[in-house]
Amino acid sequence: MGVVTRDAQVGFAGLGNLGEPMARALLGDGWALTVLDPRPGPADALAADGARKAEAPRDLAGCDVVALVVPDDAAVDAVLVESGLLEALAPGGLVVVHSTILPASARRLAATAAERGVGVLDAPVSGGADRALAGDLTVMVGGEADVVERARPLLDTVGSEVRHVGPSGAGSATKLANQLMLFSALAGVHEALDLARAYDVEEAAVLGAVASGTGASWAASHWGFFDETARAYDEGGTPVRERPWSKDLWEVVAAARAADVELPVAGLLAQMLAQRVEAHAREA
Numbered sequence: 001m002g003v004v005t006r007d008a009q010v011g012f013a014g015l016g017n018l019g020e021p022m023a024r025a026l027l028g029d030g031w032a033l034t035v036l037d038p039r040p041g042p043a044d045a046l047a048a049d050g051a052r053k054a055e056a057p058r059d060l061a062g063c064d065v066v067a068l069v070v071p072d073d074a075a076v077d078a079v080l081v082e083s084g085l086l087e088a089l090a091p092g093g094l095v096v097v098h099s100t101i102l103p104a105s106a107r108r109l110a111a112t113a114a115e116r117g118v119g120v121l122d123a124p125v126s127g128g129a130d131r132a133l134a135g136d137l138t139v140m141v142g143g144e145a146d147v148v149e150r151a152r153p154l155l156d157t158v159g160s161e162v163r164h165v166g167p168s169g170a171g172s173a174t175k176l177a178n179q180l181m182l183f184s185a186l187a188g189v190h191e192a193l194d195l196a197r198a199y200d201v202e203e204a205a206v207l208g209a210v211a212s213g214t215g216a217s218w219a220a221s222h223w224g225f226f227d228e229t230a231r232a233y234d235e236g237g238t239p240v241r242e243r244p245w246s247k248d249l250w251e252v253v254a255a256a257r258a259a260d261v262e263l264p265v266a267g268l269l270a271q272m273l274a275q276r277v278e279a280h281a282r283e284a
Contacts (some may be wrong), residue, residue: 001151001217002150003149003152004028004065004094004150004151004152004153004154005028006031006032006153007032007154008032008035008064008065008154008281009032009034009035009061009062009063009064010031010032010036010063010064010065010066010067010154011033011034011035011060011065011066011067012026012033012035012051012066012067012069013035013037013054013057013060013066013067013068013069013070013079013138014036014037014068014069014070014071014075014079014098014099015035015036015037015042015043015046015069015195016037016042016069016071016236016238017129017225017232017233017236017238018098018125018128018129019037019042019069019070019098020045020046020135021129021130021132022067022069022098022132022135022137022158023035023046023051023069023200024046024049024133025132025133025134025135025157025158025231026154026157026158027046027049027050027051029135032052032158033046033051033052033199034051034052034053034054034060034063035051035052035053035054035129036053036055036056036060036079037055038052039237040231042104042186045267050232056083057078057079057080057083057084057085057281058083058084058085058088060085061085061088061089063089063093064093064097064153065093065094065154066080066085066089066093066094066095066096067095067096067097067154067198068080068095068097068098068099069098069099069225070099071099071238071242071247072100072101072247072251073099073102073105073244073251074101074129075099075102076097076101076105076109076138077105080095080109081109081112085114086112086116086118087116088216089116089118089128091117091118092117092118093117093118093119094118094119094121094122094147094150094151095109095113095118095119095121096120096121096151096154096155096169097109097120097121097122097123097124097127098123098124098139098158100124100126100172100175100176100179100244100247100248100251101122101124101172102172102251102254102255102258103122103142103172103173103176103255103258104169104227104255104258105172106120106122106142106169106171106172107168107169108271109122109168110122110143110169111168111169113123116196119140119143119144119147119150120143120147120168120227121141121143121147121148121150121168121171121174122141122142122143122169122170122171123139123140123141123142123143123171124139124140124169124171124172124174124175124179125137125138125139125140125152125158125159125175126138126140127159128225128229128264129229131230132158132196135157135158135159135160136159136160137158137159137160137161138159138160138161138163138240139155139158139159139161139162139163139249140163140165140166140170140171140174140175140178141155141162141163141164141165141170141171142164142166142167142168142169142170142171142174143167143168143171144167144168145164146157148164148189150177168177169217170257173255175248176248176251176252176255179242179244179248179249179252180249180252180263180265180266180269181219182219182267183208183245183248183249183269183273184216184265185203185217185218185219185220186219186226186245186267186277187276188217188272189217189220189235190280191192191224192206192215193206193207193256198256203223207220207221207223209215216261216265224284226245226277226281227280227281227284228282229243230243230277230278240274243263243274243277245274245277246270246273246274247268249255249269249270249273249274250270252266252270253266253267253270
């Protein structure tokens with residue numbers, strides 16, 4: 001089983017806020033794609049640009065690699081397992097799960113696929129839609145080292161920073177850690193601006209002042225990113241519960257509970273941040 005090259009057939013399931021630009025980056029770099037999404041619009045648009053369109057998960061069974069950018073654990077199981085796609089993949093096939101899922105789910109999928117001779121990587125991404133289109137994402141990869149190297153050309157098209165962080169489940173755990181750091185900072189920025197506003201300090205003045213101070217963070221320096229992302233989710237019809245500031249935080253809490261780790265800040269954020277992000281996006 002050699003390294004995946006552009007002669008490979010790549011199945012790509014999930015054409016949402018991140019999935020569609022990721023698929024376009026792959027297509028633009030010469031990869032042969034067969035795309036799948038429950039909504040006809042995104043798949044039709046990619047088909048017009050050279051991709052093939054699948055009607056059901058089993059239509060991806062002839063692909064050498066299947067990449068998933070679907071919303072959550074349940075969607076990954078539905079596309080890969082419940083549909084029979086995993087059973088239909090040929091030995092030596094490869095599955096790359098870019099979705100943010102629980103570490104336990106990633107481990108289970110990898111073990112199940114290994115029984116069929118299929119490799120699985122949990123390779124969630126970070127960076128947003130613009131970076132996805134540019135192939136400039138950060139990719140956090142969990143899995144066996146030899147499987148990672150087989151997938152390296154494909155991963156390098158998706159991201160400019162590809163990190164193999166450990167065995168199966170490690171990519172998912174690292175992505176959840178990233179999300180907890182990000183959303184902790186985001187909640188702090190919201191409250192900090194509330195405090196400054198109460199003393200008649202303009203939002204732009206606060207953000208400009210802290211940019212070179214110890215309060216600087218990605219969330220502060222990219223203020224407005226989540227307003228734009230929320231609008232994109234609104235346009236795509238993505239429910240709030242499937243958006244990262246809701247879904248990912250609940251997965252952080254679930255993963256912590258499974259590992260018997262106390263994360264009180266994550267529990268609080270899971271309860272309150274989604275409402276705050278959505279309200280700010282509506283005001284903006």
